[in-house]
Amino acid sequence: MQSGEARFAWFSLLPALLFFAIFVGFPVVYSFILSFSDWNMTSSTADWVGMANYTSLLGDEEFLRSLLQTTLFTIAITACILVFSLAAALLLDLKLRYIQVYRTILYFPAVTSMVAIGIVWVWMLDPEYGLINQLLRIVVIEGPLWLADPKMALPALVITAAWRNVGYFATIFLAGLQAIDLTYYEAARMDGAGAWDCFRRITLPLLRPTILFVVVMSVILSFQVFALVYVMTGGGPAGSTSVIVFYLYQQAFTYFRMGYASAVGYVLFVIVFVLTLVQFKLFGKQADA
Amino acid sequence: MKRPGMLRTRTGDDHSRLMLLVLQAILVAAAVITLLPYVWMVSSSFKSNADIISASIRLIPAHPILDNYVTALTREPVLRAILNSVVMAGGETLAVVLTSIFTAYPFARLHFRGRDTVFMLVLGAMMIPSQVTMIPTFMLMKWLGWIDTYQGLIVPRAVTPLGIFLMRQFLLTLPRELEEAALIDGCGRLRILLQICLPHLGPAAATLAIFTFTASWNEFFWPLIVVQSQEMQTIQMLIAALKQAEAADWGVIMAIITLSVFPTLLIYLVLQRYFVKGVAMSGIKG
Numbered sequence: 001m002q003s004g005e006a007r008f009a010w011f012s013l014l015p016a017l018l019f020f021a022i023f024v025g026f027p028v029v030y031s032f033i034l035s036f037s038d039w040n041m042t043s044s045t046a047d048w049v050g051m052a053n054y055t056s057l058l059g060d061e062e063f064l065r066s067l068l069q070t071t072l073f074t075i076a077i078t079a080c081i082l083v084f085s086l087a088a089a090l091l092l093d094l095k096l097r098y099i100q101v102y103r104t105i106l107y108f109p110a111v112t113s114m115v116a117i118g119i120v121w122v123w124m125l126d127p128e129y130g131l132i133n134q135l136l137r138i139v140v141i142e143g144p145l146w147l148a149d150p151k152m153a154l155p156a157l158v159i160t161a162a163w164r165n166v167g168y169f170a171t172i173f174l175a176g177l178q179a180i181d182l183t184y185y186e187a188a189r190m191d192g193a194g195a196w197d198c199f200r201r202i203t204l205p206l207l208r209p210t211i212l213f214v215v216v217m218s219v220i221l222s223f224q225v226f227a228l229v230y231v232m233t234g235g236g237p238a239g240s241t242s243v244i245v246f247y248l249y250q251q252a253f254t255y256f257r258m259g260y261a262s263a264v265g266y267v268l269f270v271i272v273f274v275l276t277l278v279q280f281k282l283f284g285k286q287a288d289a
Numbered sequence: 290m291k292r293p294g295m296l297r298t299r300t301g302d303d304h305s306r307l308m309l310l311v312l313q314a315i316l317v318a319a320a321v322i323t324l325l326p327y328v329w330m331v332s333s334s335f336k337s338n339a340d341i342i343s344a345s346i347r348l349i350p351a352h353p354i355l356d357n358y359v360t361a362l363t364r365e366p367v368l369r370a371i372l373n374s375v376v377m378a379g380g381e382t383l384a385v386v387l388t389s390i391f392t393a394y395p396f397a398r399l400h401f402r403g404r405d406t407v408f409m410l411v412l413g414a415m416m417i418p419s420q421v422t423m424i425p426t427f428m429l430m431k432w433l434g435w436i437d438t439y440q441g442l443i444v445p446r447a448v449t450p451l452g453i454f455l456m457r458q459f460l461l462t463l464p465r466e467l468e469e470a471a472l473i474d475g476c477g478r479l480r481i482l483l484q485i486c487l488p489h490l491g492p493a494a495a496t497l498a499i500f501t502f503t504a505s506w507n508e509f510f511w512p513l514i515v516v517q518s519q520e521m522q523t524i525q526m527l528i529a530a531l532k533q534a535e536a537a538d539w540g541v542i543m544a545i546i547t548l549s550v551f552p553t554l555l556i557y558l559v560l561q562r563y564f565v566k567g568v569a570m571s572g573i574k575g
Contacts, residue, residue, distance in 0.1 A: 006402070008478040009395035013407070016392040019448040022429075024414045027422035034424065091316050096309070104561060105320045108327070111557040111564075113507030115525040116546045119532050120330045123539055131329050134346045167323060171565070224418055227509040231529050245420055253514065258424050265421040272418060 035262035042256060053263035063264065065239060066247040073158060073243060074222035080162040081169045081218050082211070088166060089173030090199075103174070106167035114164065114227035121160040122147060122232055150240035153233055157241055161228060165221075169214050176210030177203070212283040216276055223272050244268050330550070334358070334543040341539050357544035367545055369520060370527040377442045377512070377523060378505035384447035385501045386494050392448070393456035394482050398468070408457075415450040419510065427514050441515045442523075446505070452497050455567070459493035460486065496563040503553045524549045 035053055039046030057063050092103050109117060124131050125146040133143035144152045184202045193201070204211075226245040229235060235242035235250070244264065252261035328348050333341060335353040361367055395401070396408050426445050435441035467489070468481050476484075512523045522530070528549060531542050557564060 005399050005478060009399040009401045009404070012391045012395050012479075012482075016388055016411075016448045016453065017407070019388070020411065020414055023426060023445050023448075024417060024422060027425035027429075028417060030425040030428075031421055088319060091312055091319070094309075094312060096313060096316070102316050102320055104558070105323050107557070107564065108323060108554060111503050111507075111553045112550050113509070113525055113553075115507075115509050115529050116550050117326070119528060119542065119546060120326050122532070123333065123543065124326055124329060129342055131325070131346065138346075163322070163326070175565075220418075224420065227529075230509070230513075231532055234533075248420055252424055262421075262424055265418070265424070269418055269421045273416060276416070 031262040031265055034259050035266050037259040039259045040256050041258055046259065049259070053260050054267075056260075057263055057267065062239065062242065063244075063247060066242040066244050069154060069241065070223055070225070070243040073154060073161075073225060074219055076155075076158045077161050077165065077222050078215060078218045080158065081165055081214065084162065084166045085169035085214065086173050086211075088170035089177055092170060092174050093177045103171070107171055108167065109164045110168035110171070112164075115231050117160065117164050118228045118231040121156075121163070125156055147233055148237060150238045153237060153241045157225075157228055157232060160232065161222070161225065165218070169218065172214055173207070173210060176207050180206045208283060212279065215283075216279050219275055219279070220272055223268065223275075327550075330543050331547055333539055334547045336540055338538075338540060357540040358548075360541050361544045361548070365527065365531065365541075365545065366519060366522070367524070367527065367548065370522050370524040371548070373439075373442075373521060374506055374524040376439050377508075378502045380439060380443040381446055381505045382498050382501045384443060385449055385452045386498050388448045389452035389456040389497060390482075390487070390490060390494070392453045393460055394478075394486070396453070397457045397460035398465075399478070411450050411453055415454075423511075423514060430515055435515070437516055437518045437521045442512060442521075445515075446508075446511065449501070452501065455497055456490075456493060459490070463489055492563070492566070495560065496567040499556055499560050499563055500567050503556060506553055 034046075036048060036050060037046040038049045038052070088106060092099060092106070125133075127133055127143065127145045127148065130146075132146075136143040146156045147153050180203065184206070185198055188198050188202060224245050225243055226249065229241055229243050229246045230249075233241040235246050245268070248261050248264040248268070251257045251264060332348050332350055334357050335355070336347075336350045337352065337354050337356065340347070340350055340352060392411075396404065396411075430436055430441045430445070433441075435444070463486065467485055471481050471485055507525065508523075509525045509529065512526055513529075516522060516526060524545075528542070528546055531538075531545065
């Protein structure tokens with residue numbers, strides 16, 4: 001019976017394993033090999049160039065700039081999410097009338113596409129007729145040019161991404177908050193602890209696994225930001241919003257430099273992987289202490 | 290909902306009533322900020338070009354018109370793009386739910402050598418950014434002649450580690466006793482899975498289905514790569530292309546975006562409890 005069970009197990013797993021072999025295993029290996037070649041899709045042959053793609057990436061100013069801008073974007077959006085999503089979750093955890101309505105509304109952006117959000121925000125941020133600058137004019141401030149201003153374009157992307165993601169991560173924080181055993185708070189209150197003490201000494205430490213999950217997810221997602229940049233700025237103005245995946249997409253499907261693009265993909269992979277490991281190490285250690 | 294939130298601890302006295310009022314005001318502000326872009330989007334879609342280029346803020350159009358929708362539906366291939374998105378999202382959803390059930394069951398219930406290693410490998414696949422696999426997958430699609438086809442859109446996304454993970458978590462919560470009686474009667478595992486487990490998988494399948502459907506409906510990156518003709522464009526691609534082509538025609542663009550946004554919002558509003566469950570499942574267990 002045990003062997004029959006094993007046979008059924010593998011039989012049942014077979015389609016998925018085949019799938020992963022073809023659509024994950026093969027591409028991962030193949031793009032690794034490609035990243036050492038100069039294949040450009042138009043030529044039928046590809047030459048082995050060794051580490052050349054990787055070494056030229058180190059001197060590629062456009063790439064380094066997009067890496068820097070991706071990092072800035074990631075830090076800004078993750079900070080926004082940690083502050084605003086946690087604050088929103090604490091509010092959504094209150095026992096107020098209509099609280100379910102607020103929970104519902106704040107999740108709306110999470111089920112709306114990045115493309116739609118990006119374009120609606122381009123229109124919101126229109127310097128002349130957009131809602132944002134029109135509202136600013138009421139308080140007699142002339143708003144910036146936003147997406148047309150190389151200094152304000154990346155902040156505008158951060159604002160849009162924050163608007164999209166705060167509600168989603170608030171929902172995750174809320175689930176984490178509701179998993180905390182209430183008796184902790186009851187005991188603390190009996191010892192005379194105030195709301196701030198409770199938050200600092202009970203909520204935050206017990207929420208650490210959720211915080212870790214949120215930070216890891218936010219970093220992974222932000223490092224791979226693409227649709228927002230594609231529809232909102234196309235990397236401009238003057239390259240001020242080019243991010244890694246956008247750069248990779250251009251290399252692969254505008255210039256057809258498949259080998260070079262594969263190297264960019266692997267650099268991205270390694271960065272995301274290392275960042276995730278570091279976060280687990282950092283948070284894991286603190287949780288033990 | 291019975292649980293008292295921790296900030297509600299001192300609701301009794303007047304001071305905290307004021308506090309509650311402040312907190313409620315912040316919640317209202319958050320809701321308004323969330324809703325404003327939607328209102329602005331819908332409002333613009335009913336405005337004429339003259340009203341759009343107006344110096345005064347009007348969330349409710351002074352002269353609402355339907356022209357933008359008529360233009361959108363007659364001039365642009367919106368209906369075809371929506372059909373493409375429905376086929377892609379529907380096909381992907383069906384595939385993901387089916388493969389997740391069959392793949393999750395052995396991980397949740399059966400004992401065989403290498404089970405945990407294989408499961409870790411499956412979860413590890415989640416760590417790989419799609420940008421790494423994109424170029425070889427694109428080449429594979431070319432080689433198969435699947436560029437500009439529904440199978441090209443659907444098949445490379447037909448199995449997801451997240452789906453397998455969610456389904457396994459759910460299967461683990463089902464009581465084993467359900468299956469034990471059937472096992473003693475000599476039932477095969479396939480029959481047990483189909484006749485005993487499947488009827489209980491409704492809520493989990495629904496959760497996974499609506500997550501997959503909305504994610505696929507909103508997906509942009511992969512369709513952008515595998516679709517090259519206008520006929521096979523998804524709705525997201527059409528919107529993005531319109532914005533590049535005619536930056537000035539905001540009324541029409543907002544009309545098409547409104548049409549594209551409402552299906553997922555509606556699904557969410559009707560099936561909300563499944564979304565909340567899905568978020569909780571993927572978030573906490575991590």
